[in-house]
Amino acid sequence: MEIRKYSFKKNKRNDYKVNARINSNKFINKNKPNKxxxxxxxxxxxxxxxxxxxxxxxxxxxxxxxxxxxxxxxxxSIELYRHITGNDNFLLTEIDIKGETYLTKDEIIDLSGLQKNTNILKYKINQIEANLLKSNWIQDIKIKRTLPSKFIIEIIERKPSFIIINNNELYYLDSKAQYIEKVNKNKFISLPVLYTDNATINEINMLPDFINELETTDFQYAINEISWINISPLYGFELFIESSNLTLQIDKQNYEENIKNLVSVINDLKKRKEIRKVRKIQAAFNKVMIIKEQ
Known part of the structure; x- marks a missing residue:
C-alpha cells in the first residue's frame, strides 16, 4: 500500500510539472509572435x-x-524675345499718319513716343494709344504694327466749333461746348466766339443741336463766317455776321421752325438785293421781324 501511494504522488508531481511546462509554452506563444x-x-x-x-x-x-x-x-520665350528685340532687321523706319487736320504729323509722332531706328517690337500698342489720347485734340485712334519696320496710326480728331474767352484767355470748344485746348497763335482757326455768361446749362446743352440745324437747313452763312454767338435768356441765340454787319436773333423755343423761317426771309431779301440794308432779323414765335438801317 505504501508503494502505491508513493508511486501515485510521484506521478501526480510529474503530471504537474508537465502541465506547468505546457502552460508556460502557451503563455510564451501568446506574447511572442513567431517569425x-x-x-x-x-x-x-x-x-x-x-x-x-x-x-x-x-x-x-x-x-x-x-x-x-x-x-x-x-x-x-524670354531668350527668343531678347534675340528678336536685339535684331537689326526689326528697326522702325516708317510711321504712316492718317486723319490729321489740326495736329501735324510731327506733333502726332512726338506724342506717340515712337522713335525711328529703334526696334519696333519694343513698343506696346496700348502704351502708344495712351500717349496719344493725352492730347485733347484726339478723340479716337487706331494703331497697326506692320512687320518688320512700319507703324500705321489713324486718328479721329475733335472738331473745334467755337472760341470762348475765359480769364482773358482764348480756348477752342467743340460743338458740345467742351474745352479742347488753348488757342495758339501759330495754330489759329477762324471760329465764332461763344458767349455763355448769362446762359443756363440747359441752354448750353441745346447748342450742338442748334448748330447742326443751321448746317442742315441751307443756312446762307458758313459757321466760320459768324463772328460771335451769344446765348441770351431774352433773345435766345444771337449771331453776328461781321462781313454783312448783320445780327440774327433766333428764339430758342421751337428754334427749328424759326431757323427755317429765317432762311426763307434771307433768301427773299437777297433776291431783292435788300439784304445789305438790313441790320437785324428776329425770328420768334413762327414770325420774322426785319430791322433795316435808318
Whole structure:
C-alpha cells in the first residue's frame, strides 16, 4: 500500500510539472509572435506603402512634368524675345499718319513716343494709344504694327466749333461746348466766339443741336463766317455776321421752325438785293421781324 501511494504522488508531481511546462509554452506563444507572423505584417505594410507611393506618384508626376515644361517655355520665350528685340532687321523706319487736320504729323509722332531706328517690337500698342489720347485734340485712334519696320496710326480728331474767352484767355470748344485746348497763335482757326455768361446749362446743352440745324437747313452763312454767338435768356441765340454787319436773333423755343423761317426771309431779301440794308432779323414765335438801317 505504501508503494502505491508513493508511486501515485510521484506521478501526480510529474503530471504537474508537465502541465506547468505546457502552460508556460502557451503563455510564451501568446506574447511572442513567431517569425512567420512578423514577416506577414511587414509584407502587409510594405504593400500599403507601395500602393500609396504609386498613387501619389501618378498624381504628382504630371504636375511636375507640366511645371518643367512651363519653365522651359518661359525661358525659351524670354531668350527668343531678347534675340528678336536685339535684331537689326526689326528697326522702325516708317510711321504712316492718317486723319490729321489740326495736329501735324510731327506733333502726332512726338506724342506717340515712337522713335525711328529703334526696334519696333519694343513698343506696346496700348502704351502708344495712351500717349496719344493725352492730347485733347484726339478723340479716337487706331494703331497697326506692320512687320518688320512700319507703324500705321489713324486718328479721329475733335472738331473745334467755337472760341470762348475765359480769364482773358482764348480756348477752342467743340460743338458740345467742351474745352479742347488753348488757342495758339501759330495754330489759329477762324471760329465764332461763344458767349455763355448769362446762359443756363440747359441752354448750353441745346447748342450742338442748334448748330447742326443751321448746317442742315441751307443756312446762307458758313459757321466760320459768324463772328460771335451769344446765348441770351431774352433773345435766345444771337449771331453776328461781321462781313454783312448783320445780327440774327433766333428764339430758342421751337428754334427749328424759326431757323427755317429765317432762311426763307434771307433768301427773299437777297433776291431783292435788300439784304445789305438790313441790320437785324428776329425770328420768334413762327414770325420774322426785319430791322433795316435808318
Amino acid at each position: 512567420e507572423e512578423k514577416i506577414r505584417k511587414e509584407n502587409f505594410f510594405d504593400k500599403i506603402n507601395k500602393i500609396l507611393f504609386q498613387k501619389y506618384f501618378k498624381i504628382f508626376l504630371p504636375i511636375l512634368s507640366s511645371c518643367i515644361i512651363i519653365c522651359i517655355l518661359i525661358y525659351g
